[in-house]
Amino acid sequence: DGGITQSPKYLFRKEGQNVTLSCEQNLNHDAMYWYRQDPGQGLRLIYYSQIVNDFQKGDIAEGYSVSREKKESFPLTVTSAQKNPTAFYLCASSIRRQVGEQFFGPGTRLTVL
Amino acid sequence: KQEVTQIPAALSVPEGENLVLNCSFTDSAIYNLQWFRQDPGKGLTSLLLIQSSQREQTSGRLNASLDKSSGRSTLYIAASQPGDSATYLCAVYQVEGGGADGLTFGKGTHLIIQP
Numbered sequence: 001d002g003g004i005t006q007s008p009k010y011l012f013r014k015e016g017q018n019v020t021l022s023c024e025q026n027l028n029h030d031a032m033y034w035y036r037q038d039p040g041q042g043l044r045l046i047y048y049s050q051i052v053n054d055f056q057k058g059d060i061a062e063g064y065s066v067s068r069e070k071k072e073s074f075p076l077t078v079t080s081a082q083k084n085p086t087a088f089y090l091c092a093s094s095i096r097r098q099v100g101e102q103f104f105g106p107g108t109r110l111t112v113l
Numbered sequence: 114k115q116e117v118t119q120i121p122a123a124l125s126v127p128e129g130e131n132l133v134l135n136c137s138f139t140d141s142a143i144y145n146l147q148w149f150r151q152d153p154g155k156g157l158t159s160l161l162l163i164q165s166s167q168r169e170q171t172s173g174r175l176n177a178s179l180d181k182s183s184g185r186s187t188l189y190i191a192a193s194q195p196g197d198s199a200t201y202l203c204a205v206y207q208v209e210g211g212g213a214d215g216l217t218f219g220k221g222t223h224l225i226i227q228p
Contacts, residue, residue: 004154033215033216035196035215035216035218040180040218041220042117042202042217042218042219042221043202043204043216044218045216045219048215058215066173090156090157092157092216098144098206099144101147101159101162102147102159102204102215102216103159104149104156104157104158104159105156106155106156107154107155107156109154
């Protein structure tokens with residue numbers, strides 16, 4: 001089955017810790033995205049990548065970092081610099097940036113203890 | 114900066130009714146508009162994608178229209194069922210230089226279909 005997987009489903013972080021959220025796709029898509037969802041707000045773009053070894057900041061990149069070493073993988077690290085990281089994180093992909101549907105993974109819920 | 118608004122924020126209707134969800138956007142320079150469904154605690158499921166050159170798309174009981182010049186889209190759900198209960202999200206992909214590099218989302222319409 002083609003699709004997007006995210007792990008873990010739930011993640012707990014202590015103050016001062018960095019944590020990494022995994023996103024993998026087997027759709028052969030070039031473009032991948034990370035969004036953050038907070039209650040009462042729309043989804044907001046954190047980072048996106050058009051192609052391997054390329055990524056760009058979105059609207060709320062501060063306190064986050066990404067890498068794109070493989071086409072199918074786009075992990076997101078939430079660093080200790082992110083002051084309010086508790087949220088639902090969603091990864092998405094599309095054939096190319098601006099082209100075609102975006103398909104989403106099941107999400108990771110991050111909670112700061 | 115692009116803004117997407119969805120009205121109503123919440124809607125509760127009896128099973129079997131036809132209903133319309135509304136989405137408006139402030140900047141008509143878009144590549145496409147996409148409607149999604151989100152169940153509680155889950156990811157987004159893509160329902161329909163309308164390219165900027167298209168006027169509507171249909172999938173089963175769903176029909177989405179796009180009027181780019183007026184900055185509006187509607188999602189029509191025919192013969193609603195309890196399984197349609199979910200939050201429906203509208204999102205637009207801005208043309209480059211519009212201030213966004215991914216989808217810009219509305220806050221959604223929370224739909225409840227009463228059995």
